[in-house]
Amino acid sequence: MGSSADGRVVWITGAGSGIGRAAAIEAAAAGWRVALTGRREAALEATADAVREAGGSALVLPGDATSDPVVRASLERIDATWGRLDALVLAAGLNAPERRWADHDLPTFDEIVRVNLTGPAHLVTEALPLLRASGGVVVFVSSYSAWAFNPIAGVAYSASKAGLSALSRTLNAQEAVAGVRSCHLCPGDVNTDFLGHRPQVPSDDARAVMLQPADVARSIRFVLEAPAHVRFDELVVSPVSQT
Ligand SMILES: NC(=O)c1ccc[n+]([C@@H]2O[C@H](COP(=O)([O-])OP(=O)(O)OC[C@H]3O[C@@H](n4cnc5c(N)ncnc54)[C@H](OP(=O)(O)O)[C@@H]3O)[C@@H](O)[C@H]2O)c1
Incomplete structure (x- = not known):
């Protein structure tokens, strides 16, 4: 592999597409x-194929995060296969077109909060013993809208992504003693x-001036590869076109 990571292990959610897939590669x-x-096994297998074609090792763990x-x-499975877990990249996320108090519905609100906030809180809680053992890194893939309020991001989305900041900060405040580090990563479009x-x-024209998934993946790699005494508490990455 030509590894600088020395066989370290990262578990990525939302790995079948977009930022999660690019972060895996x-x-x-x-x-x-x-x-x-991720829930789509075929998409995960496609990511795994890309990883293996590049000489890497991938473990496909389909399911609802x-x-x-x-x-x-x-x-x-991760512990049995590799015996360690050094990082989490939590990229699974959800939003909906109905974003305003006037048109959103409560089941969708609950689902967005569950995927974006409650799920990551549960997952980190379960993973903590392995992360403490490795002095692991957590990357919460949050949003620019959690860093600078954006009125069009949506009621549930804004609330859930802003909540990730609190998860990340409490993790850093309480688990630094075990060497665990957390980053609240806030990508723009x-x-x-x-x-x-x-x-x-x-x-398509609007998309062309946005960040591409590989841009965010490079930011994630930057966080993952920081020396053990270095923490990126919050990282905002945006296209120059971001308003
Ligand atoms: N694109 C943007 O402009 C932007 C900006 C800032 C932040 N973000 C954040 O970036 C993250 C990744 O999004 P993306 O832009 O890469 O879009 P994406 O390609 O749609 O990725 C979202 C991923 O989340 C997975 N997912 C959703 N619910 C899940 C669940 N319950 N369990 C497991 N996986 C689940 C989806 O896979 P399955 O459907 O197969 O489960 C999908 O792969 C999200 O958290 C999003 O909020 C995106």
Whole structure:
């Protein structure tokens, strides 16, 4: 692998597309072994193929990242396969076109909060013993809208992504003693399938001036590869076109 990561292991959610997929390929190129979770198994297998073609190692762990049994079974597989877990990249996320108090519905609100906030909280809680053992890194893939309020991001999305800042900060405050580090990563507009959740889906021209998934993946790699005494508490990465 030509590894600078020395066989370290990262578990990535939302790994079948967009930022999660790009992060897997980028991390693998740097020598990380990658565990991949998402609900679409075929998409994960495609990411795993790209990782292996580049000489990396991938473990496909299909499932809903908000399910405690799935999370526990996945951690057992990672531990049994590689015996360590050095990082999490939590990229699974959800939004909906109905974003305003006037048009959102509560089941969708609950689902967005579950995927974006409650799920990551459960997953980190379950993974902490392995992260403490490795002095691991957590990357919460949050949003620019959690850093600078954006009125069009949506009620549930804004609230859930802002909550990730609190998860990350409490993790750093309480788990630094075990060597655990956490980054609240706030990307601006990224050209991925996620834009399909917008009330007005951006045109190809608009997408062309956004960040591309590989741009965010390089930021994630930068965080993952920091020396053990270095922490990036918050990282905002945006296209120059961001307003
Ligand atoms: N694109 C942007 O402009 C932008 C900007 C800032 C932040 N972000 C954040 O970046 C993250 C990644 O999004 P993306 O832009 O890369 O879009 P994407 O390609 O749509 O990725 C979202 C991923 O989340 C996975 N996912 C959703 N619910 C899941 C669940 N319950 N369990 C497991 N996986 C689940 C999806 O896979 P399955 O459907 O197969 O489960 C999908 O691979 C999201 O958290 C998003 O909020 C995006």
